[in-house]
Amino acid sequence: MKWFIDFLNVGFGEATVIRRMEEHCTYCLVVDGGDVNPMTNPRRCSLEQYLREYEITKIDVLVLTHFHRDHIGGVLPILGHVSIEEVILHLPLPGHVQQSAINDYSTPILGSFTLYAAILNRIDELGIKKTEIVKRHTIVEQDMEFHILTPSQHKWTQLSEELDQLNFTQLDQQEERLTTIDRMLNHASLAVLIKNKGDSVALLTSDVGLDYWEPYADEIGAIHTLQAPHHGDASHLSEDNLRAWTPHAVVISADDQGTYQLPHAAMEPLIREHSNAQLFYTEGLSTEHRIIRIDVMERTVELVK
Numbered sequence: 001m002k003w004f005i006d007f008l009n010v011g012f013g014e015a016t017v018i019r020r021m022e023e024h025c026t027y028c029l030v031v032d033g034g035d036v037n038p039m040t041n042p043r044r045c046s047l048e049q050y051l052r053e054y055e056i057t058k059i060d061v062l063v064l065t066h067f068h069r070d071h072i073g074g075v076l077p078i079l080g081h082v083s084i085e086e087v088i089l090h091l092p093l094p095g096h097v098q099q100s101a102i103n104d105y106s107t108p109i110l111g112s113f114t115l116y117a118a119i120l121n122r123i124d125e126l127g128i129k130k131t132e133i134v135k136r137h138t139i140v141e142q143d144m145e146f147h148i149l150t151p152s153q154h155k156w157t158q159l160s161e162e163l164d165q166l167n168f169t170q171l172d173q174q175e176e177r178l179t180t181i182d183r184m185l186n187h188a189s190l191a192v193l194i195k196n197k198g199d200s201v202a203l204l205t206s207d208v209g210l211d212y213w214e215p216y217a218d219e220i221g222a223i224h225t226l227q228a229p230h231h232g233d234a235s236h237l238s239e240d241n242l243r244a245w246t247p248h249a250v251v252i253s254a255d256d257q258g259t260y261q262l263p264h265a266a267m268e269p270l271i272r273e274h275s276n277a278q279l280f281y282t283e284g285l286s287t288e289h290r291i292i293r294i295d296v297m298e299r300t301v302e303l304v305k
Contacts, residue, residue: 232263
């Protein structure tokens with residue numbers, strides 16, 4: 001029996017697949033769905049394409065860390081085509097927003113709302129179990145533990161209140177609120193700590209900020225693989241984090257085009273100065289791989305073309 005953690009090269013975005021392999025895939029947990037059309041860049045790998053190539057017909061758990069398009073864009077194409085047992089999220093849309101029939105891609109945040117509403121409606125249509133969490137949630141599967149970490153109650157409440165006050169029938173009056181929500185989504189994301197036999201194997205940080213980690217400091221400890229927060233944003237990672245976590249590998253989920261000026265030039269020096277980690281980019285200028293694969297049992301990293 002083997003467990004793999006696969007970080008997909010979805011360009012600017014995140015999609016991570018954790019699966020147990022015996023003769024075939026017997027358990028699959030997906031964190032986010034990325035947003036990529038691999039036809040425009042053959043180096044990249046969409047979630048849909050990955051599931052098809054590895055003949056995965058069932059996702060046991062799909063975790064949505066937050067609803068920015070670069071994290072959820074690849075989810076809608078798989079709904080109804082792959083069996084999904086459970087979706088875990090912490091940011092349900094208010095009923096009036098989910099049912100607003102919004103179809104607006106004129107700005108990134110409106111595009112994110114359009115996709116998220118469509119995803120939630122499709123999940124409901126298909127009768128997929130939807131678990132909405134407020135506090136941390138743990139999934140245990142044999143010798144693996146998936147600890148889904150939540151933001152502070154204060155951040156979650158603030159964001160929920162902003163969502164409740166949205167009115168898509170008066171978009172011209174919503175610009176400031178939409179900007180606020182867009183900014184808050186990163187800091188109110190879910191994170192996922194993966195443990196094997198009690199040892200921390202990987203920390204998937206999504207887009208969270210520095211103040212996220214204090215409640216979880218004792219729980220995380222040393223980890224093998226760190227997914228750098230917010231696509232290599234140096235302001236979201238500290239010397240203290242690196243010293244406490246002592247990662248062997250750091251994965252930066254970004255593209256080779258410098259989208260949103262990420263990853264920051266300061267990120268690589270920060271990691272090299274304060275850790276002995278080997279650095280991996282899901283996509284860089286000379287990248288040929290489509291997947292960064294972590295073998296959980298062997299604690300090795302493989303670049304898969």
